[in-house]
Amino acid sequence: xxxxxxAIVLRTVRYGDSRMIxxxxxxxxxxxSFACGLSKTNRGKIKKQLFQPLTxxxxxxxxxxxVELQRLRDVRMSCPFVxxxxxxxxxxxxxxLAEFLVYxxxxxxxxxxxxxxxxxxxxxxxxxxxDFANFHLVFMIHASLxxxxxxxxxxxxxxxxxxxxxxxxxxxxxxxxxxxxxxQARRILLLTRMNFDNMRLFRMNREExxxxxxxxxxxxxxxxxxxxxxxxxxxxxxxx
Numbered sequence: 001x002x003x004x005x006x007a008i009v010l011r012t013v014r015y016g017d018s019r020m021i022x023x024x025x026x027x028x029x030x031x032x033s034f035a036c037g038l039s040k041t042n043r044g045k046i047k048k049q050l051f052q053p054l055t056x057x058x059x060x061x062x063x064x065x066x067v068e069l070q071r072l073r074d075v076r077m078s079c080p081f082v083x084x085x086x087x088x089x090x091x092x093x094x095x096x097l098a099e100f101l102v103y104x105x106x107x108x109x110x111x112x113x114x115x116x117x118x119x120x121x122x123x124x125x126x127x128x129x130x131d132f133a134n135f136h137l138v139f140m141i142h143a144s145l146x147x148x149x150x151x152x153x154x155x156x157x158x159x160x161x162x163x164x165x166x167x168x169x170x171x172x173x174x175x176x177x178x179x180x181x182x183x184q185a186r187r188i189l190l191l192t193r194m195n196f197d198n199m200r201l202f203r204m205n206r207e208e209x210x211x212x213x214x215x216x217x218x219x220x221x222x223x224x225x226x227x228x229x230x231x232x233x234x235x236x237x238x239x240x
Contacts, residue, residue, distance in 0.1 A: 003028045003063045006078060008118055009055045010102050021069065022051050025101060025118065026059070030111035034061070035069040050075055052085070053098035056119055081126045090125055092239055093136050096232040097122075100140065103227050104147055104220060114146040124196050131200035133209065133240045138199050140216045141191045149223040151188050162188050164222050178222055180215065187212055210237050 005028030013021045015035070022034045038048050050057065060074040084090045097118075105114060121139050125132060144150045152168040160169040162185035164178040169185065180188065191212060194202050204212070213236070221227045 001063045002060065002073075004058070004060050005029070006115060006119065007032075007057045007059045008101075008115060008122075009051050009053055009057065010098050010105070011053065012051045020048070020051065023102060024057070024059070025105050025108070025111050025115050027112045027115040029063055030108040031105050032061075032063075033069050034072050036072060046072060046075055050077060054084070054094050054122060056081075056122070079123065081122075084122070084126050089239055090128075090132070092232070092235050093125065093132075094122070096136060096230065096236045097139060099230050099232045101143075103230075104140075104143060104224060106224070108147065114143065117143065117146055121196065134194060134199040134202060134204065135196070136236065136240070137191060137209065137212050137216065138194050138196055140220070141194075144219070144223075147224070149219075151192060153189065153192060156185075156189055158182075161185055164219055167219075167223070178218075184215070187215055191216070206237075206240065209240055213237070 003026075005026045007024040007026040009022060009024055011023045015021050018038050020036050020038060022036050024032055024034065026032050036046055036051070038046060056078045058076045058078045059072055061070050061072050063070060084094050101118065105111065108114060118139075121135075125135055128135075142150075149167050151162070152166075155169040155171075157169070157171065159182050160171055161173055161182060162168075162180040163170050163174045164180065165174070165176060169188075173179065190202065213233075217230075217233070
């Protein structure tokens with residue numbers, strides 16, 4: 001089946017002298033891995049420069065569900081970034097999000113909404129001038145909607161606990177250790193109220209921002225099997 005779709009590069013792994021494996025999030029069929037032969041000249045269609053993390057692409061390939069590594073027929077950059085690759089702060093966010101999505105989107109079969117959200121988010125960051133320190137927090141909490149475990153806010157009341165396993169508020173302390181006490185539980189409500197346009201109004205220092213980051217990362221580890229400690233996390237903590 002021929003598939004023409006938007007795609008976002010997540011990760012590349014070198015495979016021999018002239019090949020690489022590229023993991024992408026596609027709008028058409030979700031997460032897909034490709035085996036790509038790299039052109040040794042500038043005349044080839046498939047160039048290594050197209051596969052930098054988070055590059056936005058338009059691709060064509062013959063999709064075979066039973067095959068582990070697909071093969072690209074055509075690939076083009078759909079919208080080049082103007083600032084993310086050249087701004088150290090934006091680039092650090094981008095590298096973190098690419099690593100984050102490698103695991104958060106693993107097994108994702110319907111990638112249309114997640115791909116669209118990610119593309120829209122990246123274009124917002126690319127055009128942002130300042131006040132984007134909370135970007136990664138907003139992205140991660142809202143991305144949980146598209147991978148199936150967005151927090152259930154209906155049960156929130158003052159003094160409620162947040163059950164990280166169940167993803168909901170409760171007036172009783174859960175019987176397991178994966179919960180947030182009422183003072184911390186309010187952070188979940190705060191995070192869900194933030195978006196890219198209003199996040200500049202939510203002032204946080206580095207310590208507060210990193211506490212929110214820890215909560216979200218714990219939440220993902222509980223809901224995504226084998227979600228690891230991300231290597232890019234250390235840099236993000238130091239910058240923001």
